[in-house]
Amino acid sequence: MAEILRSALHDAAGGRLQIEEIPGLHYVSLRGDPAAPAVAGAVTDVLKIALPLRPNTLAASETAKVFWLGPEEWLLVSLSQSAAEIVSGLRLSLGGLHSAVTDVTSGCTTIRLRGAGSRDVLAKGCTLDLHPRAFGDGQCAQTLLAKAPVLIEALPATQDCQLIVRRSYADYLWHWLHDASRWAQ
Amino acid sequence: MTQPARLRHGGRINRDRPVAFTFNGRQYLGCEGDTLASALLANGVHMVARSWKYHRPRGIVGAGAEEPNAIVQLGEGSRTVPNARATQVEIHEGLIARSVNCWPGLEFDLLSLNGLFSRLLPAGFYYKTFMWPKSFWRHYEHFIRKAAGLGEAPTERDPDYYEKFNAHCDVLVAGAGPAGLTAALAAARSGARVIIADEQSEPGGSLLHARESIDGLPAVSWLRRTLAELAAIPDVRVLARSTVFGYHDHNFLAIAERLTDHLAEDRRRGPRERIWRVRAKQVILATGACERPLVFTNNDRPGVMLASAISIYTRRYAVRTGNNAVIFTNNDSAYATVLDLLDAGVRVAAVVDAREQPRGPHLEAARQRGINLMAGSAIVDVRGRRRVQAAVVASLGADANGLRGNDTTVVDCDLIGVSGGHSPVVHLYAQSGGRPLFDEGLAAFVPGPAVQTQRSVGGCRGSFALADCLREGYEAGTAAARETGHDAAATLPPGPGTLERHDYTLRPLWRVPDPPGHARGARQFLDLQNDVSASDVLLAAREGYHSVEHVKRYTALGFGTDQGKLGNINGLAILAQALGQDIAATGTTTFRPNYTPVTFGAIAGRDLGDLFEPIRLTALHAWHVEHGAEFENVGQWKRPWYYPKPGESMHEAVRRECHAARNAVAMMDASTLGKIDIQGPDAAEFLNRVYTNNWHTLKVGQCRYGLMLREDGMVMDDGVTSRLGENHFYMTTTTGGAARVYAWLERWLQTEWPELKVYLTSVTDHWATIAVVGPRSREVMKGVCGDIDFGAASFPFMSFRDGTVAEVAARVARISFSGELAYEVSVPADYARHVWKALMAAGAPHGITPYGTEAMHVLRAEKGYIIVGQDTDGSLTPQDLGMEWIVSKTKDFIGRRSFARADTARPDRKQLVGLQSADPALVLPEGGQIVDRPQWTAPVQTTGHVTSSYFSDALGRPIALAVLQSGRSRIGQTIYVTLGDGRVAPATITHPVFLDREGKRQHG
Amino acid sequence: MLLIPCPWCGPRAESEFACGGEAGIVRPGAPDAVSDAEWADYLFMRTNHRGLHREQWWHAHGCRRWFIVRRDTVTCRIDGVEKMGSAGAAP
């Protein structure tokens, strides 16, 4: 929720690449059985979003996103609702169903890369195929960027990407991105 | 122009752009587009090195990666590059190069006087030197290293920037000669994503000097048109100066792209090199073929060159490599060189062809120009020392193993072009896991069946005719694209026009017979870089070395920086003949990455300095920095080590911090502990199985210490877990063990106990944890938290309460890793700095003192608390640590069964003990080995080692923990700790708890 | 670097995974009922097979699922993958 990184905006390659932190988001981890209707139902109740069941995809509304992280795991990111509201709303909706709803807001932040060189910068430290044909609208992937775990989201119809990173790695990744964009085209 | 051997016309060099460079201290001029080798030849410089063993004069032999002689040191200072091939170095303004093989000097070489000593250095010299008493090596090493003439690595830090880039494509093409280009073109036209990489300064390969036309265009015009078409197709990358140097599993290939080395230093910008890490769905290898030398006496004299290299220097670089040439061949391709020389106005004194009845299209064309063809003959010797002066020619016998009579003809010349056939460059194919097969018709190893999704085309497949290269490339490109789902074939325009094919006829000639009256194979060089001659291989065979891998190591054949790209095959053939077996049975040595040397800078990339490993920071890091903390690396984390005040030593700061914790109050950032949220109806049962103690009995609101074992019964981690709800726990792990424990727990849940209803969520980064420690900690907590009752009885040791700390929702646990009254405050990391500052303010009247990991270690060691990974090393059970009290006897858990094994029940196992140094000023060295007697000589049986050692402020003396064989039964005895310098320090074995053994303080 | 087809995430670079060693090692249901030798066999002994080999892998930096890979230990060719608990997949 808070700003973790020191400077919020970094321009590289003569302004053609912008790297900025997006603070103020709320993050909630959800674990549950995708076959249980109550799990998808709870997410729809609270965030008005259909739970993504396909690997490496996300579903989004104007104010929130739900990322598939694993067959029984999702990350909910909200711009408007607080994590406490989401946690209590989900728990209420899930009732006694075996599941885990956990506020991880303080443990995450988001970094956005904008500009034509965005994916080329990521490709210096990421083994995924980031070509828009292979990684396009509505897709996300957990992977390693340099030596840090990240969740990468493809932003629609551009080379732009967002990274959700763990708090303790944010400073390292920020420096790594600075360095990798030093000679960006 | 001052380049005496530069042709007036032709070539791809720019005569309007002269380039000044220095070679062996002398200034020369070349042209833009020259390699160092072509520029030297243009200046009439042939002799460029001394051979490493015999210090014979050596000249430029090839024009590419195969060059064995023209090995140079580039530049000076931090940017110097050792062992570069002059044939691949592009000259630029200010280039400085010197021969590496010429100590102390190229022209006057002291060691060449020692050519007389050459009988001291036969095959096996290295080998025998290594095998015989080691002391021999010490004497030889200095001499050999200096004389061996390998380059020198820079001693300064590399100032350049290197990067890596991960790329994906449908079709990767290695090599942009004719076959590679048509492969890329076909794949690109089909709509596939294509990468084509070529090691040279410009794509084209043999097209850059070819005599042929394609589609009615001169080869270089067709090349220009093709590159323009490729450039216009999206998702096609053409990489020049890029060597595919490694072909690994699952079509993962590595390419080294050289970005700035060809530029003058003041024009260089950006990364020097880039390593491409390519994952390709399909690979097409079009790496061409390497011309093979002919092995005759004194074949190493400057002026003896590969015929194809002569063509390249003549047509591509417009260099006159000699004035009066003799060509020696066993196949048709060298006749193209004859034509190239004649076109350039060079006299061709003779063409010596080993074939009895030579034929071929190039020969026919040459015959029409009028040549002195000596069929069925061979060059058996060379006159001249620093430069070829004449070739001695003799008639070959019917089986080519001997001569027809003793008559020889001496032909004056200053240049000898040789072609012994062609070796397909099968290196990448072999690296991909394939086994090259011997093709008798080509007398060459060619690729066998593909092991990965890969195709070889053109020269590297043994197809040497241009028409075949173009066709095979196009077919392979089309097929590869189709297999990746790109099939635009219907709309494809026709490929490059057909060219006349011709048969490849060659007479295998692995070793030319010795001239009359000469010793067998002497001075017939196979490996010019390592001075390995045919006689060395014959000697190895006589001495019983029959495996090709053994012969390689015995003779050093193929060990140089060129890895024997030229003459290895001749060596194999000579070995096969000596052993009376065929070449296929003899086989090749292993082709390993890298194809050509890759700089360490490129391999390291940006994994340097602060980017070498992630540096993980807690939410309080900035505060620690602002308050002068010194930091310590713990795993990937930066943790405050201690907070020195101005003028304070580490020892003084740590004593002050410990003193505050034991006598007033101190606080520490404990946020790096691993934290796992555990939820589900089977959570307690799960903990019961992974920890040694009982978890069903833990009540909501309570905390419990747990010890986690591997299945072999050894301690792997520890930590405190709190029960937040009936089905909800919060586990902490060691800082360094967090990821390992999380993976371990998921593994048991997913693979062994899928029936357990438990979900794990890592919350390490979400929570910040602050330890408030000391007899005054209760007062401090009361100052920041009004809604928790801190009464000793109402909030007992090993329990927690939820409340509000400095206006922030927090969890406060009464846990102690110091033995003092202590609390751990956990808040979401976003609020950590606010809460930390509130605690500092509330504690100020009590003298609250921030402390780091060093003081934490002292405090815990005084209490005998272990650190897993420091006091344990994966070989200690709970019993070894004196922790039987935590091991349940009434339930099963991971590791329990292993306690009954004979090894874990041994009475002489190492056990945790305390040590008290006899010298009250000596802090024993951690890692110090323990011996039982003060006098000893190596080797000696050690009985344990010091695991933790500090100066205790509370006790006013040093303390140490150790693991020691049968330690607990030896309390009170004296042992000796080795100090690493031959001395030992006596110490008394004690109980591992030094302070407050009853544990009164933490319950206060 | 291998390209490992995670049964959930699809093909990913080896650097995202951790190898857990041979699959199909059966943990004795009643540890006390087996001899020391049998227990040591379960703990330490692995087939070190040459050829097709079933092994456990963890998608550590992806979906965090353990699964089984059938890999040829000579060529590194991957024959297939199995989710834990799928038909016939002894973990």
Ligand SMILES: [Zn+2]
């Ligand atoms: Zn996965």
